[in-house]
Amino acid sequence: MEASQELISKSKQKYWQNHLASWSESGLSQKHYCEQHLLALSTFCHWKNKLAEHSEKTSFYPLAVSSVVAPVEDTSNSGLRLVVGENRYRVELEKDFSTDSLKKLILTLESL
Numbered sequence: 001m002e003a004s005q006e007l008i009s010k011s012k013q014k015y016w017q018n019h020l021a022s023w024s025e026s027g028l029s030q031k032h033y034c035e036q037h038l039l040a041l042s043t044f045c046h047w048k049n050k051l052a053e054h055s056e057k058t059s060f061y062p063l064a065v066s067s068v069v070a071p072v073e074d075t076s077n078s079g080l081r082l083v084v085g086e087n088r089y090r091v092e093l094e095k096d097f098s099t100d101s102l103k104k105l106i107l108t109l110e111s112l
Contacts, residue, residue, distance in 0.1 A: 013051070016044075016047035016048075016051060017051060019033075019037065019039065019044070019047075020047070020048055020051065023044075024086065025088075030044060030045065030048075077098075078097065078098040078101035078102075079093060079094035079095070079096050079097030079098055079101070080092070080093060080094075080097055080098065080101050080102060080105060081094075082105065089109070091105065
């Protein structure tokens with residue numbers, strides 16, 4: 001592929017990645033999102049599938065497992081709750097949350 005064609009392809013890919021991320025966060029149906037952004041639903045679906053296939057091909061990460069088992073803290077009373085969704089997460093804090101547990105959670109999430 002020529003350099004200019006590759007640049008156009010990367011630009012299109014980024015354009016659709018941005019739209020797909022915005023759609024995912026919007027809570028709208030695909031149809032309504034496309035109507036609001038003047039996008040062809042068929043093109044939107046094409047790129048959604050194309051980028052999903054590409055993502056599936058490149059989403060394998062090797063995992064190194066340590067043979068040493070570290071003691072596990074009891075975090076049931078930390079006052080934190082991690083809610084994991086598709087492509088995002090949310091930390092819910094209770095009134096008397098543990099700042100140490102929050103620091104450890106943030107460091108862990110940043111290392112991923």
